[in-house]
Amino acid sequence: MTTVSRRATLSPRQLTRTGERSSFVYLERCTVHRDANAITAEDAEGTTHIPSATIGTLLLGPGTRITHQAMSVLGETGAAVCWVGEQGVRYYAGGRALTRSSALAEAQAVQWANVRSRLGVARAMYRLRFPDEDPAGLTRHELLGREGRRVKDCYRTQAARTGVPWRGRRYTPGDFTSGDAVNQAVTAAAQCMYGIAHAVVASLGCSPALGFVHSGHELSFVLDVADLYKTEIGIPLAFDIAAEDQEDVGPRTRRALRDRINETTLLDRCVEDIKGLLLPGGAPAGTVSNADPDVVTLQSDGGRAVAAGRNYGGGEGYSDVEASW
Template sequence: MMPFSGPTPLPLQKPRALLLTRVDDRLSFLYLDRCAIHQSDNGTVAVIEVEDGSRSTQIPVATLTSLMLGPGTSITQQAAAHMAAAGCAATFVGGSAVRSYGAFLSPYAPADRLQRQALVSTDPDLRAEAARRMYLKRFPGTTSATFADASIEQMRGIEGLRMRAVYEQQARKHRLRAWRRNTGTQPELGPPDSVNMALNAANSALYGIVNSVVLSLGLSPGLGIIHSGNRQSFTLDIADLYKTRVTVPLAFSLKDHGDPFNAALRTLREELRLLRLLPQIVNDIDMVLGIDVADDWSVDALELWGPAGEVEATWSHAEWSL
């Protein structure tokens, strides 16, 4: 076997909680395609080939929520490990960022929210209460008494009528007489128009951002409340809270834009910063799961379960075996 002659791998240390930027204080997302990402002595770098050679750009992974990797990207093991240690999610997306194929994130996340999510998603009564809170969030100004006697099916129908009304309102506002939603997954409908293209790009970016927050909080994207049966069910649940406020108006405003895909991503990134949506996502997740106050967490938290309660797992319990 030939000896390894490449550069010496950079050492990666387990981060302390105080050194990790809180998810609600981070930047939203960065979309990259057709580049190579590697780890240098100065941090994570994206290298782009240009006519006269190559150009490199630093990626602020320590303060970034999600790095969206599009077609033509490659990433080294060291860069991926550094991103995971810094708590920056890498989301792998398809052409025009319409589809999300997967993601990875830091393993340093607490399990308290995940346990609560598992309980809510499997208890019919708690799940119905969480779904009711989500529907109320979509109707500003309403109270719990509004849907007190409504079934989940009735609330789902009301939500469908609301979404149809929002699309029709935006179409009238921007003077679009004939318009229909096209996700780009049905070729018989023809190529998507500028509104559909912008909406697909903006929604895909929104899914990536919400998915990154979900993973950052140690939650499972697949344990949904309203949605079920998909590995992104909970991500879709939370993302739906913001579409009529963020992505739908943005897409219709770009109906005459020559490059609606890139314009949607640029504008969405700026709007997320102005709206401070990341802290809102964290608060809304706690609201949906019925968590009043988010407790502080430690990357070293580990306990052993027992019927009498949980105990620390960092020392021997041999004396209790007799």
């Protein structure tokens, strides 16, 4: 009988292009196994078959167990896997990126390494957050000042809208209960948004550390991405939760944010926003995903890339395998 270990591994050219896959498939409270080249999700209601080649990233939520064979087929078909909280609200761990292309990671490094382009991305992030303002020509200090004023205005606006008293942002690291109910809700929403952003950044193969607004931390870019949705989603939702009830603010905020993420398809939006920020001239949908995932080149002089799998020592008769090794 055919065993998993004897099945032929699919080559990248046999795989479904990432742009034609479901961006994210979320599972919770089930056992994930393998059946041929599909994965199965088994729970109390039965077994669901999911063709593994149609998955961009598999998000494993609470209560999931996954077998070695399931991980094997996901690896063969180029799917990313992330271990997350409910509905992707927190990010715990992940394996490989959603794409085999290094295009986004290289674009991020190029944009980050140049002081002018780094500032340009920071301005673009500000424009995404506050489309009614044009940050062109603003310095770093001016951007930070304007961002601070806009966030303060958001707090005041939401307080007036919901009737929740606001006495300023109060949060003591490591002591969640030190703030009042609305501050606890804002903290819970922020932590959830960091998890969501981290899951997307990891899935795309970007560096979590190379930030354009934040700096000096291993999650600087994650914080940048999470902040894109702070005044639009995180803060208003936190005030809504605090206005409803002062009890169990943290869990209620996380559940409400989970539902809002689904309603607004925020995960897909994060993907497109990151592409638009990092790729030259912005990125139409699927730009990176549709790139050939099996292209490997070598860097040469003058920014030129040359074919891999060849020996450039001047000798003749080298095969691709011989040249690579």
